[in-house]
Amino acid sequence: QVQLVESGGGLVQTGGSLRLSCATRSLLFSTYAMAWFRQAPGKEREFLAAIGRSADNIKYTDSVKGRFTISRDNAKDTVFLQMNSLKPEDTAVYYCAGRWADRTTLFTATTRYAYWGQGTQVTVSS
Secondary structure, eight states, X not given: OOOEEEEOOEEEEXXXXXXXXXXXXXXXXXXXXXXXXXXXXXXOOEEEEEEOSSTTOEEEOGGGTTTEEEEEETTTTEEEEEEOSOXXXXXXXXXXXXXXXXXXXXXXXXXXXXXXXXXXXXXXXX
16 A cells, blocks of 8 residues: 655745645655645545656646646655645645556546545645
8 A cells, every 4th residue: 555645734825835745655656647636625626736757747737837836756755746826715635646657647537546645734824
């Protein structure tokens, strides 16, 4: 069983920044596609960003393009989400997810990911 552990959430003011990390101890991390999702109270879990086995294979949802950046460090088995220009509507629990993938495929649906972290709360005050 692959464990994913998120960290870096917290309380920030509008316009501020946070960097989320998602660490795993899997020897196969370099073969995983990784993604970040979020879920606000009363809403469905929402795709934010995905990164493939190649670090230049990246996809974002429109609402975070230009503000959020996903990256990975295979030497540290970690994926990151740098979040800038945060807004109150970004308040949610943020989850990382992972699964094995070929070199070109990215996934945006929650149902395509096998492994999930426990989530980290991000709160943006107005």
